[in-house]
Amino acid sequence: MRTLETLVEGLKFGEGPRWRDGWLWYSDFYAHHVRRVNLQGRVAEVVDVANQPSGLGFMPDGSCLIVSMLDRRLLRLKDGKLTEHADLSDRVDAPCNDMVVDAMGRAYVGNFGFERHKGQSPKTTSMWRVDPDGSIHEAAGDLMFPNGTVITPDGGTLIVGETFASRLTAFDVAEDGALSNRRVWAEMAGGVPDGICLDEEGAIWVADPRGCRVQRILEGGRVAEEIALEGRGAYACMLGGPEKRHLFVITNEDSGPGVAERTAGRVEVTEVDIPGAGLP
Template identity: 60%
Template sequence: MKLEPLLDGLSFGEGPRWRDDRLYFSDFYVHQVRTVDETGKAETIVEVPGRPSGLGWRPDGTMLIVSMTDRRLMRFANGKLAVEAELGALATGLCNDMVVDAKGRAYVGNFGFDRHAGEKPRAAVLARVDPDGSVHAAADELMFPNGTVITPDGRTMIIGETFAKRLTAFDIAPDGTLSNRRVWAETPTCNPDGICLDAEGGIWVTGAFTHQMVRVLEGGTVTHALDLGERAAYACMLGGKDRRTLFVITNSGSGPAIADKQDGRIETMRVDVPGAGLP
């Protein structure tokens, strides 16, 4: 198993999402949402001044974009970028990753604290933005909520807690509320960053601060481990026409100091089990 480069020269990639035969992603230190197809052809879709991160779509095709530094959820439709919701009342750190469910509800995580200013880690609140623009606290006491997936039946959310080295699951009620919090899997070798779900219930987990990426099953069994050498993986997505192409965003490091290096890449690998669920 080996990753092959598809696109390089990124500042720091985040939020990969497969849609319309292209991979959408944020390149956040250059404030761009971009796409790349399977041939490596890239295009800039929109510039987001507040630094884009998590991406998703409502059922009507409206694109939602997390704006990190001003702690907002933006919408992009008909070529116009506008504020969808203010998240500052709940977000105690920079806003980050997101998943949008089949009903158009957006679940947005945040850092919880200012890691780069040397603040001590503290738990964060996961925000839920409903299609009417209202903002709700969906879950609390999450240690750096990050990559998030929703199972194909729409009933379970699994979220990576980067600073707790675990994947945490919730039941999703019809109105979007979360309950029955439980540990889905511990990931002792991996601080979960971006994640993606496959059709056999396995989750590919990228590992911030490590040079390893794993595929893990509920309960913690690791079926695959990928050594990235001197690089680290920060986000992933199963896409391609058969959803069997694993797209992985890698870099030589993270944080503001990495911005000028332009050392980010999107790399790919073919896998046996296709993607499933959301995103």
């Protein structure tokens, strides 16, 4: 059985791990930081985001897109300068969260759909696509907490985790970025899909905070592998490293605002057999 080793500890709440050029980038949203870490555990500051950074992704020119959760904006970091790329606040009335950016620079941004930490009842919401020019388009509706999202290597399929529906949902991606042919990719039988990443065999690693585990799931729902976390929740995962066989997992004791007063978050890592593929 695989076990995880701690690469970084002392996070308030990590999110959005992305591997790029020898570094794992990640958000620490209650600390309002975007940081990066290498395989030797060296941490470097990237930028501060006042309204809580979450999902990360990269444009074709190398600039970094950052979801700003509380003001529901998409920011762009280029040449050390942070600017607004798109304002989603008139389309989304709850915090934005995870995101995937495709090879053309189109960002698919999820959101909570309701204020879960304020006692609101769950309801469906839409995922929004932000094109490279900053224009905003509804990508898909009737999603229950659209969260971690991946795109296959050919760019033709997008798969999103619907956290509170316990499923992974797939769409075909058209040349203009439009989504169609919605279908269930996998049911998770009570699991809670949060962050996800894709490997070369088409399987998806799924961080499941409620189950305190990371699972490698095949299309149709069969669990090919599971890594238990001994009472800690898994909130996001990413395949990276020089051969893309390092599985990075963001873990914590909880996800509510109370963890902002603690530093229990970690980036943990193990090596797996099948390399990562696709996006992010």
